[in-house]
Amino acid sequence: MSKAPESAPVAETKAERAVTTPRLEDYAPGLARVLPGGARDAVDAVFAFWSRLGFTRLVIVGALLMSIAWFIDPSKDEILVRTGFFALAALGLNVVVGLAGLLDLGYIAFMMIGAYTTAFLTESTTTMHPFTASPWIALPFAVLAAMLAGLILGTPTLRLRGDYLAIVTLGFHEIILQVGKNLAVVNQSRGVVGIPHPDFHLEKGTLVIIGVALLALAAWLAYLVWRRARDRVSDLVIGLLPAIITGALGIFLLLKDGVTQEFNVLRPQEYWYIIVVFIVIGLFVIQRLKDSRIGRAWEAIREDEVAAAAMGIPVVRMKLYAFMIGASTSGLAGWILAVKVGFINPNTFPLLLSILTLCAVVLGGVGSSLGALIGAAVVFGMPELLRDLGFEKVLGFDVETGRIAIFGALLIITMIFRPGGLVSSARRRAELVSGADSSDEALATRVAGEV
Amino acid sequence: LVTGLILGSIYALIALGYTMVYGVLKLINFAHDSIFMIGAASAFYILGTWLSITEPKAGIVLLGILAFGLLASGLSSAGAAVLLERFAYRPLRRRGAARLAFLIAAVGASFFITYLFQQEFLLGTREHNFPAFMATSKALTILGAQVNNRRVLAVLAAVALFVFLDFFVRKTRTGRSIRAVAQDIDASRLMGVNVDRVIVTTFFVGGFFGGIAGFLYGLVFSKVAWNLGFIPGIKAFTAAVLGGIGNIRGALLGGLALGLIENLSTLCVGTEWKNPIAFGVLVLVLVFRPTGILGEGLSG
Numbered sequence: 001m002s003k004a005p006e007s008a009p010v011a012e013t014k015a016e017r018a019v020t021t022p023r024l025e026d027y028a029p030g031l032a033r034v035l036p037g038g039a040r041d042a043v044d045a046v047f048a049f050w051s052r053l054g055f056t057r058l059v060i061v062g063a064l065l066m067s068i069a070w071f072i073d074p075s076k077d078e079i080l081v082r083t084g085f086f087a088l089a090a091l092g093l094n095v096v097v098g099l100a101g102l103l104d105l106g107y108i109a110f111m112m113i114g115a116y117t118t119a120f121l122t123e124s125t126t127t128m129h130p131f132t133a134s135p136w137i138a139l140p141f142a143v144l145a146a147m148l149a150g151l152i153l154g155t156p157t158l159r160l161r162g163d164y165l166a167i168v169t170l171g172f173h174e175i176i177l178q179v180g181k182n183l184a185v186v187n188q189s190r191g192v193v194g195i196p197h198p199d200f201h202l203e204k205g206t207l208v209i210i211g212v213a214l215l216a217l218a219a220w221l222a223y224l225v226w227r228r229a230r231d232r233v234s235d236l237v238i239g240l241l242p243a244i245i246t247g248a249l250g251i252f253l254l255l256k257d258g259v260t261q262e263f264n265v266l267r268p269q270e271y272w273y274i275i276v277v278f279i280v281i282g283l284f285v286i287q288r289l290k291d292s293r294i295g296r297a298w299e300a301i302r303e304d305e306v307a308a309a310a311m312g313i314p315v316v317r318m319k320l321y322a323f324m325i326g327a328s329t330s331g332l333a334g335w336i337l338a339v340k341v342g343f344i345n346p347n348t349f350p351l352l353l354s355i356l357t358l359c360a361v362v363l364g365g366v367g368s369s370l371g372a373l374i375g376a377a378v379v380f381g382m383p384e385l386l387r388d389l390g391f392e393k394v395l396g397f398d399v400e401t402g403r404i405a406i407f408g409a410l411l412i413i414t415m416i417f418r419p420g421g422l423v424s425s426a427r428r429r430a431e432l433v434s435g436a437d438s439s440d441e442a443l444a445t446r447v448a449g450e451v
Numbered sequence: 452l453v454t455g456l457i458l459g460s461i462y463a464l465i466a467l468g469y470t471m472v473y474g475v476l477k478l479i480n481f482a483h484d485s486i487f488m489i490g491a492a493s494a495f496y497i498l499g500t501w502l503s504i505t506e507p508k509a510g511i512v513l514l515g516i517l518a519f520g521l522l523a524s525g526l527s528s529a530g531a532a533v534l535l536e537r538f539a540y541r542p543l544r545r546r547g548a549a550r551l552a553f554l555i556a557a558v559g560a561s562f563f564i565t566y567l568f569q570q571e572f573l574l575g576t577r578e579h580n581f582p583a584f585m586a587t588s589k590a591l592t593i594l595g596a597q598v599n600n601r602r603v604l605a606v607l608a609a610v611a612l613f614v615f616l617d618f619f620v621r622k623t624r625t626g627r628s629i630r631a632v633a634q635d636i637d638a639s640r641l642m643g644v645n646v647d648r649v650i651v652t653t654f655f656v657g658g659f660f661g662g663i664a665g666f667l668y669g670l671v672f673s674k675v676a677w678n679l680g681f682i683p684g685i686k687a688f689t690a691a692v693l694g695g696i697g698n699i700r701g702a703l704l705g706g707l708a709l710g711l712i713e714n715l716s717t718l719c720v721g722t723e724w725k726n727p728i729a730f731g732v733l734v735l736v737l738v739f740r741p742t743g744i745l746g747e748g749l750s751g
Binding site for chain 2: 097101103105156157159160163164166167168170171172174175178179182302355358359362366404405406407408409410411412415416
C-alpha cells in the first residue's frame with residue numbers, strides 16, 4: 001500500500017478496495033475473461049458481500065454443509081461422512097503443508113494415535129485396563145495424545161532442513177504402524193473392537209441455561225454492532241447477522257423439552273453433524289491463526305527460512321506449533337473414526353491415506369482452507385460416488401486403486417500448471433511461481449496491498 | 452551378518468539414485484522407489500513373459516541371460532527416470548517452481564508409476580515369481596555362513612558398479628561436469644556446461660543403477676510385485692542420508708551400514724522391529740550429524 005502515489009488519494013482508496021476484496025479474476029482469470037461484464041460484476045459483488053460477512057460466513061457454511069445430509073439419499077450418508085472426515089483431516093494438514101510449508105507424509109499416523117488413545121480409554125470388551133471412560137472424556141485425551149506425538153516427533157526433526165522432514169514423517173508413519181501391529185496392549189494387528197458410540201442427553205434445565213446464555217450473547221453482539229455502525233445500513237445488516245443467528249439458536253433451545261442424541265453406525269448422519277461442527281471450529285481457528293503473529297511467522301518461514309530466522313522469528317518453535325496443530329486435528333479425526341466405526345486396527349491407517357490427504361490439500365489449493373475441503377471432496381468423495389453410480393472402471397483404471405495413479409499424475413500436472421491448486425488466489429500464485437506472473441505490475445501492487 | 456551385507460549392497464545401489472539426483476538438483480526424488488520397481492518388473496516381463504525362461508540354465512547361457520537381464524532392467528529403469536525428468540521435473544525447473552512443488556511432484560510421480568503397475572494390464576495386485584533361470588546352489592561358506600550363488604552375485608555386482616561409478620564421476624569429462632553442476636548450477640551454465648544434459652545423465656545413471664538393484668532384488672528374493680519398491684526405497688533413502696546424501700561413497704557406506712543394522716536388530720530384537728529401528732537410526736543420525744557420516748556433496 002505504501003507504493004501508492006500520495007498525490008492521488010482517490011486512486012489510492014480505489015486500489016485499496018481492489019486489494020482487500022477478492023474478485024473473480026483472482027481465482028479464475030479464464031472464466032472472468034469469458035463472462036460478459038455484467039455477470040462478472042455480479043459475481044464480484046457477491047464476492048464482495050461475502051468477504052464482508054466475516055465470521056458469519058462460517059456459520060452459513062456450516063449450516064449449508066449440515067443441510068446436505070437432508071437433501072441426499074440416506075444411502076449416500078456413509079460417503080458423505082467419510083468425505084467430511086477426510087475434509088477435517090485435510091484442513092489440519094493444510095496448516096502444516098500450506099501455511100508452514102512443511103511436507104508431512106506421515107500425517108495419518110497422528111490420526112492413528114488419536115484413534116488408539118480413544119480405543120484405549122473407552123474400550124470395554126476386553127480387560128486391557130481397569131477403567132473405561134465415556135467417548136467424550138476420551139476426546140481431549142485423543143487430541144492431546146496426537147499433539148504430544150507431534151511434539152515428540154517434531155522437536156528433533158523440525159530442526160533439520162525441510163527436505164528431510166518428508167522422509168522422517170514417512171518413516172514415523174511406518175514406525176507407528178509397526179508398533180500398532182506388534183504391541184500386545186492394543187491387540188497387535190487384530191486391533192481393538194467394541195469402542196462405544198458417543199451419545200448425549202441434555203435436560204430441560206441445562207437447555208434453558210444454554211439458551212439464556214445464547215440470548216445474552218446475541219444481545220451483547222447486537223449492542224456492539226449498533227454502537228459501531230449505527231449510520232451505515234448495509235454494515236448494520238451484515239453486522240447484526242451473527243447476533244440474529246445466535247439469538248435464534250437460543251430461542252430454539254429454550255423451546256425444546258430436552259435433547260437426547262444417540263449415535264450409532266446405522267445412522268451416519270449424526271456423525272456428519274459432529275464433523276461439520278469441528279470443521280467450522282477448525283476453519284475459525286485457522287483463519288484467526290493465519291491473521292495472527294504466528295500465521296505471519298509461518299508465511300515467512302515458508303518463503304525463506306533463513307531470512308525468517310534472521311528477522312528474529314523463532315523458526316523451530318513456530319514450525320512446532322504448526323506441526324502440533326496439524327497433529328491434533330488429525331487426532332481429532334482419529335477420535336471420530338474410532339467412535340464411529342467402533343473398530344480399529346493398524347490396517348485402518350495405511351500410508352496411502354497420508355498421501356491421499358496430501359493430494360487433497362495440494363489439489364484443492366495449498367494454503368487455502370476452502371481448497372482443502374474441496375480437495376477432500378474430490379479425492380475422497382468422488383471415487384466413492386463414481387463407484388456408487390456404477391462405474392467400475394474409468395479410462396481403464398479401477399476406481400478404487402486406479403484413482404491413486406490418476407491423482408499422482410494430477411499432482412505433477414497441478415504443480416506444473418496451477419501450483420496454487422483449484423482454489424488459488426493471485427497472491428498464492430505469486431508466491432509459488434517466482435516467474436513472469438508475479439512481476440506483473442498490477443498483480444504486484446495487489447499482492448503488496450494484501451500483505 | 453552376511454544377509455545384512457547383501458541387503459545393504461542392494462540398498463546402496465538404490466541409494467545411489469537418490470544421492471546423484473540430490474547432489475545435482477538438491478531434490479529428494481521420491482519417485483526413485485518406483486524406478487527401482489520398474490527394474491524388477493521389466494526383468495519379469497522380458498525374461499519371464501516374453502522369453503519365457505523358467506528352467507534353470509547353466510554355463511554361458513546363464514551368463515548371457517544375466518548380462519542381458521541386468522542391461523535390460525537397467526535400461527528400462529533409466530528410460531523411466533529420464534522420462535520422469537523430462538515430463539515432470541524439467542517443466543517445473545523451467546517455471547522456477549518452489550522446492551515444495553518439486554517434492555510434491557515427486558511424490559505424485561511415485562504414486563503414479565506404482566499404482567499404474569498395480570493395474571490389471573500391468574502387474575496387477577498379485578505377487579509374481581521372478582523368472583527362475585538360475586539354480587540356487589550353496590556356493591560358498593563365508594565366516595561360517597552359507598551363502599548361495601545369487602547373493603554372491605548381488606554383492607559382486609554392487610561393488611563392481613560402485614567402483615565403476617566412482618571412476619566415472621571422478622575421472623571422466625561427464626563426471627567432471629556432473630560435479631560442476633552439483634556445486635553451482637548457474638556458474639557451470641556460464642562455464643559452458645550443458646546443464647540439461649548433465650541432469651539427464653544423472654537421472655539416467657541413477658535410474659540405471661536403480662534398475663540393476665531391482666533386478667538383483669528380484670533375483671535374491673525371487674519375487675516381483677507392484678509395491679516392491681516402497682520399503683526398499685525408504686530404506687535406501689535412509690541409507691543415502693546415513694552416509695551423507697549427495698555423496699557416492701557415502702551411499703555405499705550408508706547402504707552397507709543400514710543392511711548390517713537391520714540384520715543385527717533382527718537377530719537381537721526380532722524381525723517385526725527392524726523397520727522401526729532402521730528409521731530410529733535415521734532420526735538419530737540426522738539429529739547428531741545432519742549431513743550424514745561422510746558429509747554432503749558429490750565432489751567430496
